[in-house]
Amino acid sequence: MGIAQPIEQHWFGRPSQVVAPELIGCRLVRRFADGSLRHGMIVEVEAYGPDDPACHAYRKRTPRNAVMFGPPGYSYVYFIYGMYHCFNVVTDLDGIPSAVLIRAIALDVETPAAAADLPKAQAKLGAGPGKLCRVLDIDRTLTEIPLTPLSPLWIEHLKPDLHTAAAQQPLELVQTTRIGITQGVELPWRWYLKGSLAVSKR
DNA sequence: TGAAGGATTTGT
DNA sequence: CAAATCCTTCAC
Numbered sequence: 001m002g003i004a005q006p007i008e009q010h011w012f013g014r015p016s017q018v019v020a021p022e023l024i025g026c027r028l029v030r031r032f033a034d035g036s037l038r039h040g041m042i043v044e045v046e047a048y049g050p051d052d053p054a055c056h057a058y059r060k061r062t063p064r065n066a067v068m069f070g071p072p073g074y075s076y077v078y079f080i081y082g083m084y085h086c087f088n089v090v091t092d093l094d095g096i097p098s099a100v101l102i103r104a105i106a107l108d109v110e111t112p113a114a115a116a117d118l119p120k121a122q123a124k125l126g127a128g129p130g131k132l133c134r135v136l137d138i139d140r141t142l143t144e145i146p147l148t149p150l151s152p153l154w155i156e157h158l159k160p161d162l163h164t165a166a167a168q169q170p171l172e173l174v175q176t177t178r179i180g181i182t183q184g185v186e187l188p189w190r191w192y193l194k195g196s197l198a199v200s201k202r
Numbered sequence: 203t204g205a206a207g208g209a210t211t212t213g214t
Numbered sequence: 215c216a217a218a219t220c221c222t223t224c225a226c
Contacts, residue, residue: 046209048209054209055209056209056222059223062222062223063222064221064222064223078209078221078222079220079221079222080208080209080210080220080221080222081207081208081210081211081218081219081220081221082208082210082218082219082220082221083210083211083218083219083220084210084211086209086210088209101209103209128210128211129209129210130210130211131210131211178209179209179210180208180209180210181208181209182208200210
């Protein structure tokens, strides 16, 4: 176990390539309208930034990408391929368009029975940017909101508690190229947690 | 105002 | 590999 601590907005105020790998191992939390929570550990991310031809904000500021130009710690949710949503965290300083695409989460088990019955199915529910938005019910009504516990969506650091600190090991990350883009394909701005069943693609 | 294409997923 | 499916962007 660990101690959850909501991430402050200024923590995101660094280049997306710096923030992205540090987000792996953090917890993405969704609070639904009825007050219930669902969350999972981030296991796969991609960084997008200025001077990056794959970035939605590469050409110019538009109504859709405007939030990427604003202050860090806000959500950027877009709709794609007619049926999926993708969730990003806006990074870097105000005025610098950048964000981290959250590509996969390892959904936390809600009951021990679920963990015993369907470990692989559970892992796959959040394995992909479109799938994690589906399982957390994220759509464009959640774009341009600050990611704090006052919102229906936020991110937490999971710090080890004193009893387990000695057993903690650094997370093993794999850094590689991004998926599904046609420009900037050679930039190694995708990271995932080595060995995780919830990663969308190895 | 129209057309092309997309930071995806799934099934053939 | 192509379909599903619709929003965003860009051209005219």
